[in-house]
Amino acid sequence: xxxxxxxxPPPAPPxxxxxxxxxxHWIVRLTHWGTVLALSGMIASGLQIYEAYARFGNRGGxxxxxxxxxxxxxxxxxxxxxxxxxxxxxxxxxxxxxxxxLLYLSYLVGSGEWRGLLFRPRDLRGAIEMxxxxxxxxxxxxxxxxxxxxxxxxxxxxxxxxxxxVLTGVAIYKPLxxxxxxxxxxxxxAARYWHxxxxxxxxxxxxxxxxxxxxxxxxxxxxxxxxxxxxxxPSHD
Amino acid sequence: MIRSDQTLExxxxxxxDRRGFLRLTAGAGTATLAAACGWDxxxxxxxxxxxxxxxxxxxxxxxxxxxxxxxxxxxxxxxSASLPSYFISxxxxxxxxxxxxxxxxxxxxRQPLDLSLDDLQRMPRQSYTVKHHCVxxxxxxxxxxxxxxxxxxxxCRPLPEARYINFVSFxxxxxxxxxxxxxxxxxxxxxxxxxxxxxxxxxGAPLRVYSPTKLGYKLTKYLVSLTFTDRRPGxxxxxxxxxxxxxx
Numbered sequence: 001x002x003x004x005x006x007x008x009p010p011p012a013p014p015x016x017x018x019x020x021x022x023x024x025h026w027i028v029r030l031t032h033w034g035t036v037l038a039l040s041g042m043i044a045s046g047l048q049i050y051e052a053y054a055r056f057g058n059r060g061g062x063x064x065x066x067x068x069x070x071x072x073x074x075x076x077x078x079x080x081x082x083x084x085x086x087x088x089x090x091x092x093x094x095x096x097x098x099x100x101x102l103l104y105l106s107y108l109v110g111s112g113e114w115r116g117l118l119f120r121p122r123d124l125r126g127a128i129e130m131x132x133x134x135x136x137x138x139x140x141x142x143x144x145x146x147x148x149x150x151x152x153x154x155x156x157x158x159x160x161x162x163x164x165x166v167l168t169g170v171a172i173y174k175p176l177x178x179x180x181x182x183x184x185x186x187x188x189x190a191a192r193y194w195h196x197x198x199x200x201x202x203x204x205x206x207x208x209x210x211x212x213x214x215x216x217x218x219x220x221x222x223x224x225x226x227x228x229x230x231x232x233x234p235s236h237d
Numbered sequence: 238m239i240r241s242d243q244t245l246e247x248x249x250x251x252x253x254d255r256r257g258f259l260r261l262t263a264g265a266g267t268a269t270l271a272a273a274c275g276w277d278x279x280x281x282x283x284x285x286x287x288x289x290x291x292x293x294x295x296x297x298x299x300x301x302x303x304x305x306x307x308x309x310x311x312x313x314x315x316x317s318a319s320l321p322s323y324f325i326s327x328x329x330x331x332x333x334x335x336x337x338x339x340x341x342x343x344x345x346x347r348q349p350l351d352l353s354l355d356d357l358q359r360m361p362r363q364s365y366t367v368k369h370h371c372v373x374x375x376x377x378x379x380x381x382x383x384x385x386x387x388x389x390x391x392x393c394r395p396l397p398e399a400r401y402i403n404f405v406s407f408x409x410x411x412x413x414x415x416x417x418x419x420x421x422x423x424x425x426x427x428x429x430x431x432x433x434x435x436x437x438x439x440x441g442a443p444l445r446v447y448s449p450t451k452l453g454y455k456l457t458k459y460l461v462s463l464t465f466t467d468r469r470p471g472x473x474x475x476x477x478x479x480x481x482x483x484x485x
Contacts, residue, residue, distance in 0.1 A: 053374035060318030060377065083373065084478035085277030085286075091480070092289035175370065176308050176450055176485040177301045188368065188376050 023146075023220075023229035025111065031104035032224055035162075038097040041089055043199050044079035048086035051078070056193040064193050094169065101162055116146045119156040123149040158205055161198060168195035277478070287478065294482040302484050304418050308449030311366045316432065317377035320369060322439035323453075325409040325473065329438050330459050332407070338443055340427070342389060344464035345399040350392060354429060354443050360384040360392075363426050367449040370485055381447045383428035386420045386463075395465045403470035404446050404457035413446070413457045414470030419484060422450050427460065455483040 051072055056064040063069055080086025108114040126149035132138040142148065147155065171182040171191035185191035213221055223229035278286045324330055332338050340357065342350035364382035395417070402420050405412045419425060425448035429436050436442045441458025448456060454474045464470075475481045
């Protein structure tokens, strides 16, 4: 045993495999991509519906301020072909949209994952620290759980926006049966106005969301598809 | 054949496949959306969309609709300066002989009726100032007066099997099928007047359906008959794909 073997030194051990972390439950992934599809159809059919009366305000009264008064959106952004076709898409896709939303929220509550997602006042300090880090005013990444406080803020906001989209939709779908809701939004035309603006906030959120996925954490895309996260993003150090 | 199998077994392949798959999915999704533009569903999807529309009608009629909830009424000062008027004919539909006009009430009723405008004006009168909602998205406030459909029902006494009313006009075959509950709503009237004046020809003279519980396209103008039935009647726009219930 004293002589070393005549063969070449053993090869260096392979680098430790990047650990795979189970990140997203199938309900989260299903509802995420389901919402992408349903919401895309809702927005496209909504833009076709909008074309039938492309402004806000009672007839004969002043219009609400909007850069889109009289705008006809390009054909590639509309779905349904004509008003009735678009209405039928819109009123069919509203069901999966609401069901995905309820399923997702039930999962968050049932699993306790809401704790890692809901932005609460005590997250404010962490959000400021996180903002400092992004602005280069702080060297080390602040410690965090699954999501940092800014992400919590974004995901809490988008859930609220989804609720607002549904409620303003109900307010203009059944303005008599839900007259209290329509009144809450300031009346039929105002509710229609907010329902329309929710779309642009959703689109802006999606643009930023997708940009951040690719610029900051491309591995999170795989995690949202397969459920497994592989990488060394600070959140999983 | 063998060559391609071997290619598939190279270790690089799975990663590329997954990426390729992602790219393909993203591309296909975009292409689907692009192809879908201006698409009413085609022969494959449109029937399903219409099935869901039937489901929505059912929810609207049996779950959401309240036979007693009243639409908000407004002050006369709130009236809109204008209210667009739609009809199907190329020109405003006019009666050749307005004095000969009669409203026929028939179908599954114990007492069919044949009413003149005078007859209708002698019946109970309901008037209100409410908001009109068009399916296109516009709204306008106006006053209407006329006889409640419930008063007609009281007089013609429908059979228990009657569940719907078909409202028929003399405007190029325009008609609307209604559920009886919406027709019996206290604010559903056969209007012979608008904004304190007799109903103008553009708005359906001499008689039209009015109700703040339904979208404008359900409010049949230029009325000639009400037919009570146990089979759901369609309607001019409803048969072309617009929601049948059209309730607010």
